[in-house]
Amino acid sequence: MSRIEGFAPAKINLTLHVTGQRADGYHLLDSLVTFAPVGDRLSVAPADELSLGVTGPEAAGVPEDGSNLVLRAARLLAEKQDIRRGARITLEKCLPAASGIGGGSSDAAAALRLLARLWGLDPLPPPQSFAPLGADVPMCLAPVPQRVGGIGEELRPVTLPPLPALLVNPRIEVATPAVFRALASKTNPPMPDSLPAFAGAGECIDWLAAQRNDLQAPAIALAPVIAELLARLGALPGCRLARMSGSGATCFALFETPVAAEAAAERFRATYPGWWIASGTLGDQTQKAQPASRA
Numbered sequence: 001m002s003r004i005e006g007f008a009p010a011k012i013n014l015t016l017h018v019t020g021q022r023a024d025g026y027h028l029l030d031s032l033v034t035f036a037p038v039g040d041r042l043s044v045a046p047a048d049e050l051s052l053g054v055t056g057p058e059a060a061g062v063p064e065d066g067s068n069l070v071l072r073a074a075r076l077l078a079e080k081q082d083i084r085r086g087a088r089i090t091l092e093k094c095l096p097a098a099s100g101i102g103g104g105s106s107d108a109a110a111a112l113r114l115l116a117r118l119w120g121l122d123p124l125p126p127p128q129s130f131a132p133l134g135a136d137v138p139m140c141l142a143p144v145p146q147r148v149g150g151i152g153e154e155l156r157p158v159t160l161p162p163l164p165a166l167l168v169n170p171r172i173e174v175a176t177p178a179v180f181r182a183l184a185s186k187t188n189p190p191m192p193d194s195l196p197a198f199a200g201a202g203e204c205i206d207w208l209a210a211q212r213n214d215l216q217a218p219a220i221a222l223a224p225v226i227a228e229l230l231a232r233l234g235a236l237p238g239c240r241l242a243r244m245s246g247s248g249a250t251c252f253a254l255f256e257t258p259v260a261a262e263a264a265a266e267r268f269r270a271t272y273p274g275w276w277i278a279s280g281t282l283g284d285q286t287q288k289a290q291p292a293s294r295a
């Protein structure tokens with residue numbers, strides 16, 4: 001086997017209810033998560049040692065050493081499965097780092113899918129066993145719409161209609177621990193027990209609009225530009241909901257059609273050339289994330 005390529009889609013928290021806090025400080029979440037068709041690209045090739053090279057338009061500032069989540073994931077997998085081989089890993093960063101769309105966690109998950117193929121490990125250990133890499137890693141292992149509980153380890157797949165979206169990062173970094181610390185109430189209501197069966201994007205967006213991202217207000221307190229961005233997204237023609245993902249600062253706008261989402265992206269690109277802007281339909285990215293062998 002020469003080289004295997006894979007894709008690490010952006011994770012989007014459509015909702016993020018913070019429902020409590022554990023004794024160790026971690027927060028309990030009730031979050032509806034989905035994935036975007038935009039993301040990072042990885043490849044793995046056989047080698048005696050583990051190594052990582054980082055390239056791509058968003059590579060600046062992303063660690064290339066052992067602190068990169070890709071290498072941490074590879075080491076943890078090798079240790080768990082008693083693997084004595086290495087891998088030459090490349091990571092092409094297209095997602096902005098530290099921006100609430102789980103780039104590092106999705107990279108780690110993609111590396112695990114690729115290394116499982118390279119090292120002949122099928123199946124992978126359960127998602128929860130990769131929680132030591134970060135609360136977001138288990139939910140990224142299968143890039144499907146899911147309702148996430150606990151601190152990120154309770155995963156329940158859900159059915160959502162495809163959701164056309166615009167994603168925008170205004171090029172400011174907000175640190176996840178600081179946002180959680182700035183959250184005034186740690187005990188907030190969860191989402192309703194069960195999700196309705198949505199007839200289409202419009203119905204789903206109406207329901208989402210009645211839910212929350214509890215980290216949005218504390219993130220805005222730390223970085224007021226997020227409120228401005230949300231107001232501008234909300235004013236776009238056809239925008240049905242504008243909300244922040246994760247601990248920010250990336251925000252998403254939802255539309256009923258891909259044409260409306262793409263038109264909004266073009267308008268934003270012309271107005272904010274320095275910002276990170278992407279559009280696409282949110283949903284199951286399993287097929288796109290499937291590892292593929294290359295000669």
Ligand SMILES: C[C@@](CO)(OP(=O)(O)O)[C@H](O)COP(=O)(O)OP(=O)(O)OC[C@H]1O[C@@H](n2ccc(N)nc2=O)[C@H](O)[C@@H]1O
Pocket residue numbers: 013016025026027028029031099100101102105133134135136137150151152176177180245246247248
């Ligand atoms: C907020 C979320 C929502 O999906 O996404 P991002 O904004 O990172 O994308 C995640 O819970 C982030 O997951 P991740 O970034 O992997 O978190 P970790 O590395 O485990 O933790 C970083 C820090 O966030 C806080 N943290 C994280 C998760 C959680 N359930 N409670 C917390 O309090 C803790 O302060 C922790 O020290």
Ligand SMILES: Nc1ncnc2c1ncn2[C@@H]1O[C@H](COP(=O)(O)OP(=O)(O)O)[C@@H](O)[C@H]1O
Pocket residue numbers: 061062063067068069070096097098099100101102103104105107108136176246247248
């Ligand atoms: N593969 C990676 N890609 C991006 N950041 C990484 C990676 N590995 C480690 N990091 C570190 O993890 C931090 C969080 O990055 P990321 O997962 O993109 O953010 P978020 O948790 O907000 O979605 C960054 O500040 C970066 O230093």
